[in-house]
Amino acid sequence: MIELEKAAGAPGPADGPRPEVMLSVRGLTKHFPIRKGVLQRQVGAVRAVDGVDFDVAAGETLGLVGESGCGKSTTGRVITKLLEPTSGSVIFEGRNIEEFSRGQMRPLRRDIQIIFQDPYSSLNPRHTIGTIVGATFRIQGTKTEHGTKREVQQLLERVGLNPEHYNRYPHEFSGGQRQRIGIARAIALRPKLIVCDEPVSALDVSIQAQVVNLLEDLQAEYNLGYVFIAHDLSVVRHIADRVAVMYLGKIMEIADRDELYSVPQHPYTHALMSAVPVPDPDKEKRRQRTLLTGDLPSPINPPSGCVFHTRCPLYRTALDESQQERCRTVVPFLGEVSPGHLAHCHFPQPRADIAAATDQGTGDAVVGAGGSADPAAATAPGVPEEQQP
Amino acid sequence: MSTQAVEITADDRKAPDAFLSVRDLRIHFPTDDGLVKAVDGISFDLERGRTLGIVGESGSGKSVTSLGIMGLHTRKRTQMTGEVWLEGQELVGARSEQVRRLRGEKMAMIFQDPLSSMHPFYKVGAQIIEAYRVHNNVSSAVARKRAIEMLDLVGIPQAAKRVDDYPHQFSGGMRQRAMIAMALVCNPALLIADEPTTALDVTVQAQIIELMKELQREFNSAIILITHDLGVVAEACDDVVVMYGGQAVEKGAVQDIFYRAHMPYTWGLLSSMPRMDRQRQDRLQPIAGQPPSLINVPKGCVFNPRCRFQDHVEGDRCITERPELLPVVGDHHARCHIDPQVRERIWNDEIAPKL
Numbered sequence: 001m002i003e004l005e006k007a008a009g010a011p012g013p014a015d016g017p018r019p020e021v022m023l024s025v026r027g028l029t030k031h032f033p034i035r036k037g038v039l040q041r042q043v044g045a046v047r048a049v050d051g052v053d054f055d056v057a058a059g060e061t062l063g064l065v066g067e068s069g070c071g072k073s074t075t076g077r078v079i080t081k082l083l084e085p086t087s088g089s090v091i092f093e094g095r096n097i098e099e100f101s102r103g104q105m106r107p108l109r110r111d112i113q114i115i116f117q118d119p120y121s122s123l124n125p126r127h128t129i130g131t132i133v134g135a136t137f138r139i140q141g142t143k144t145e146h147g148t149k150r151e152v153q154q155l156l157e158r159v160g161l162n163p164e165h166y167n168r169y170p171h172e173f174s175g176g177q178r179q180r181i182g183i184a185r186a187i188a189l190r191p192k193l194i195v196c197d198e199p200v201s202a203l204d205v206s207i208q209a210q211v212v213n214l215l216e217d218l219q220a221e222y223n224l225g226y227v228f229i230a231h232d233l234s235v236v237r238h239i240a241d242r243v244a245v246m247y248l249g250k251i252m253e254i255a256d257r258d259e260l261y262s263v264p265q266h267p268y269t270h271a272l273m274s275a276v277p278v279p280d281p282d283k284e285k286r287r288q289r290t291l292l293t294g295d296l297p298s299p300i301n302p303p304s305g306c307v308f309h310t311r312c313p314l315y316r317t318a319l320d321e322s323q324q325e326r327c328r329t330v331v332p333f334l335g336e337v338s339p340g341h342l343a344h345c346h347f348p349q350p351r352a353d354i355a356a357a358t359d360q361g362t363g364d365a366v367v368g369a370g371g372s373a374d375p376a377a378a379t380a381p382g383v384p385e386e387q388q389p
Numbered sequence: 390m391s392t393q394a395v396e397i398t399a400d401d402r403k404a405p406d407a408f409l410s411v412r413d414l415r416i417h418f419p420t421d422d423g424l425v426k427a428v429d430g431i432s433f434d435l436e437r438g439r440t441l442g443i444v445g446e447s448g449s450g451k452s453v454t455s456l457g458i459m460g461l462h463t464r465k466r467t468q469m470t471g472e473v474w475l476e477g478q479e480l481v482g483a484r485s486e487q488v489r490r491l492r493g494e495k496m497a498m499i500f501q502d503p504l505s506s507m508h509p510f511y512k513v514g515a516q517i518i519e520a521y522r523v524h525n526n527v528s529s530a531v532a533r534k535r536a537i538e539m540l541d542l543v544g545i546p547q548a549a550k551r552v553d554d555y556p557h558q559f560s561g562g563m564r565q566r567a568m569i570a571m572a573l574v575c576n577p578a579l580l581i582a583d584e585p586t587t588a589l590d591v592t593v594q595a596q597i598i599e600l601m602k603e604l605q606r607e608f609n610s611a612i613i614l615i616t617h618d619l620g621v622v623a624e625a626c627d628d629v630v631v632m633y634g635g636q637a638v639e640k641g642a643v644q645d646i647f648y649r650a651h652m653p654y655t656w657g658l659l660s661s662m663p664r665m666d667r668q669r670q671d672r673l674q675p676i677a678g679q680p681p682s683l684i685n686v687p688k689g690c691v692f693n694p695r696c697r698f699q700d701h702v703e704g705d706r707c708i709t710e711r712p713e714l715l716p717v718v719g720d721h722h723a724r725c726h727i728d729p730q731v732r733e734r735i736w737n738d739e740i741a742p743k744l
Contacts, residue, residue: 205446231591277620
């Protein structure tokens with residue numbers, strides 16, 4: 001199904017049957033105005049999300065990754081209409097929810113739910129978990145077969161909590177258990193799409209694995225679509241079918257999971273993957289990394305041309321004058337480098353990375369467009385697979 | 390890490406050879422609900438130029454251990470026993486005055502959250518200058534020069550200008566760099582970094598770890614790196630202590646932990662993380678259950694309620710008798726009742742192939 005999910009938002013022709021696209025985001029922007037002075041005149045804007053396109057099909061998981069401040073959480077909030085977009089459209093099952101009023105939106109909230117990052121602040125400390133999870137039924141006026149309490153208890157059991165804890169308060173639960181309560185609340189109305197905003201980032205590894213498995217089980221059971229927002233690339237690799245890498249409010253690269261992790265094309269994706277430490281001391285000692293220098297530029301005043309050029313290792317080491325000029329002045333286009341694989345770069349280059357070394361064998365580094373010297377060979381040779389101890 | 394640290398009894402108060410030696414450290418907090426045994430007997434040695442990683446889940450006692458070494462627990466409300474030797478000086482029984490003098494000069498700490506651990510009201514430079522002048526009798530001009538030098542060393546661009554910025558004007562990564570500058574301003578021989586990169590993005594994390602390694606090469610300092618990220622441990626540490634429920638359940642060289650682990654909890658940790666460098670698995674293998682409450686620590690082995698290898702032990706020793714931290718091979722120690730040969734077999738047959 002995922003292979004067919006081609007060319008999200010791309011001008012390229014999508015041949016073959018497409019899966020049923022549930023959520024379609026086109027040209028989405030969200031700018032937060034900066035106001036100053038007595039008249040509160042707008043003097044600028046934080047361009048949190050700056051033109052984002054993607055599709056999510058039923059039963060599919062789209063991973064959204066990037067550094068903090070890249071706009072991934074804002075995107076999640078705009079999709080769930082917790083924030084109004086500045087422009088662009090969010091089409092859910094054929095309807096543009098961006099135009100919906102609050103009242104029109106309410107019945108739709110059954111279908112689109114969200115799980116938050118922090119299981120401590122996202123549950124009301126004064127309510128029992130029965131009330132918290134049951135509130136969804138009350139607000140939506142949903143009739144349940146055997147009463148709300150019974151339904152809530154079944155939900156608690158489904159997410160791996162003791163149904164007898166119906167009357168307990170959030171503080172009586174650990175972080176992992178609280179995140180399960182958040183999940184029970186999100187699935188209560190049998191939604192079709194759940195936006196998971198860093199659902200496992202606050203949890204310990206052993207508990208994180210429990211929650212990731214639970215999310216996968218629920219997806220299989222109810223054919224849920226997930227927009228999975230996370231900064232942990234290894235978790236996203238595990239759970240997502242398609243992955244979008246964001247930087248300064250824009251999608252830098254989007255592709256199917258295996259493709260993205262084995263032949264990343266955008267230098268930012270290379271750098272992100274190369275920064276993830278591998279839990280293998282011998283491999284760590286041998287490997288060379290592409291270290292990004294500096295910090296994320298301010299989204300109030302993003303760099304001209306390609307937003308990544310200020311930190312781009314390719315720009316600094318492998319491009320000539322005229323190519324650099326192009327990076328500085330021309331905004332690249334999210335172009336298709338191979339079917340279903342789009343990169344926002346003037347000079348996309350496939351590069352075999354750590355993941356590729358173990359997954360598909362070292363991919364051949366092909367000199368990309370522009371006929372530039374192969375920077376892949378210069379910066380980091382593919383790490384060959386070795387025998388496991 | 391040497392084996393002798395375990396065998397030494399409390400009476401044997403002889404200064405050890407190691408640069409830092411922690412022996413049978415116990416840190417308990419009496420509360421209304423009962424005694425919280427946050428750290429319950431941990432021992433390790435650390436030499437200069439080496440990095441020791443302490444890993445474990447939240448609530449396993451790793452941060453409490455480091456605060457204990459630094460002497461940062463309120464003495465009135467803390468029961469602290471055991472010994473901490475730093476270059477032949479014992480710290481647990483020492484007067485707070487004495488420990489305070491060592492803090493900053495000989496040992497320094499980097500905290501997890503750089504925003505809340507810097508004073509928002511004072512300029513970054515002023516905070517570094519203060520740290521330097523407390524321990525060195527120099528003029529403020531000299532100290533300021535030193536502060537700029539340190540900021541430059543940790544890679545803050547335009548250090549001479551940024552020295553007069555307030556913490557909120559720095560980004561997360563720069564604040565953490567400034568924290569490191571502050572910690573290193575007196576060239577401490579021991580640096581304790583408590584989750585120094587947890588709040589940072591991977592790209593910045595890679596920069597900070599690289600910086601710490603560079604500074605370690607330059608100053609030959611000993612580093613204790615507290616983290617829950619096994620990737621960071623593999624990248625930066627020489628030795629590792631795995632903590633669970635306030636106890637060290639396994640310790641050894643980093644290769645011992647990653648290639649020959651001997652304790653079911655370490656196995657669980659290694660198996661439960663998704664890895665970028667391996668074939669993607671269909672399912673993650675979590676450790677069932679929840680971490681223990683430190684007020685009500687399980688009888689017997691602390692890990693027994695979550696351990697799925699108990700049938701390898703005869704009788705009910707796992708739930709009645711607390712295992713000792715015993716040597717496996719050389720400096721590699723593990724706390725488990727299962728026979729070492731059986732553990733080795735389980736690792737080779739069941740755990741390692743599935744990682």
